[in-house]
Amino acid sequence: MGCSQHIDATSVTEAISILQSQGDKAVLVAGGTDLVGMLNNRLISPETLVNIKTIPGMDYIREYSGGLRIGALTRIRDIETSAIIREYFPVLAEAAVSVGSPQIRRMGTLGGNFCQEVRCWYYRRSPATGKTFTCYRKGGNVCYATSGDNRYHSVIGGKKCFAACPSDMAVALASLHAHATLAGASGTRSVPVEDFFIPLGNILKPGEMLTEVSIPALKPGSRQKFLKFRHRKTIDFALCSVASVLEVEAGVVADASLVLGGVAPFPYRAKAAEQVLKGQPLTEDLASEAGAAALRAARPLSLNAYKVTIGRVLVKRAILGVDM
């Protein structure tokens, strides 16, 4: 293992300049809940660990003209318990509670949640077990899931890699039309949360880091719901999840935002389902129709067609605001 130093960064500029000068030999560590497990399993062996928890002023939840700005170092636990988020953006609080376990939420940060590695069991197979799968993500030219055990992989949007995006926070934040702020040596840029993720990772360029996620103002009274289907009630990733934000006026859907997790390499915006809902009276039949539309683009692999069935039902329930 080549890892030779651990640096406590004191500013975003410092962290970025280390990333720039060392390229992929340096990695950022925030809460470490994903990264240290990767180190323990020898899945990565960076030369430099850059601790960003020591950067002041990146841990905040701040209101601005009806919207919210959340610093990348904000812990999942603080998002889960924030009074503002619980009241105005409950879909985000519900997603936060569903992450991992209480200890993971106390350590894990929002930035790390976005940038965590996928949970594909081929990719995560520890070399310590004597076998590795050199897949696309590791520079190979095959995705072992396409011909192997793909029960937890994507049913929509896989390209080269079929691993599903593991982040619950991104699903809820995409449904709120949030943007991620990325900082690099030449300044910052802002991208919609759903565009941050791509099948082989994310759009961060070498030397860039995530500094903030901002949620625009929302009309008061929107109906929000986050539903997550998983094997275990706790410490488990989504097999399928749905975040829905609906504006309903006099029983008619004025606006709808529907995003699915666990089914694609990115938070999947179900545009067809949003179109089905808009301008229509909200009924159980309409919700079913939207559920079917949400998964119409799905092309399941050999073992994961069940995600389509679950997804349809979750979308319907989220729209109707009922629990699992």
Added chain:
Amino acid sequence: MKQRVTLNINGTEEEVYAEPWWSLAQVLREEFGLGGTKIACNTGDCGACTVLLDGKAVRSCLILAVKAQGRKVVTIEGLRGKDGGLHPLQQAFMEHFAVQCGYCTPGMILTAKSLLDENPAPTEEEVREGMSGNLCRCTGYAKIVEAVMAASARMRGEHR
């Protein structure tokens, strides 16, 4: 390159030279011989490696040892009752048969300790939620929850 880390372990000031990628769990076990801290998954899933860091339950397999610089660590070896004997939680785990193979037990007890420090009179539901990050492959959890409830009552002076 190893870095010098000074930390307080179970009340004693200690010093260790740790590689930057070493976890606190590994250092506790291998450099200090404190085998009560278990490593099972080594990825944060199970909670067997739970210790108290500045009084709060954390997964020591996910904490880099260098990040424990200047901090206070309590492992199961350092947990004591007021009289220096077994802590009420340890006592209750024995009395309620909340231990089978025992591998999860140190993590369970330290998670419960942190929980009861924050909330001395939890409901059963709150105990289940607070302990939800710790896996036990043997007991089925019912006895563990009973033991934590009993210890919390005893610590509040409600029994005996």
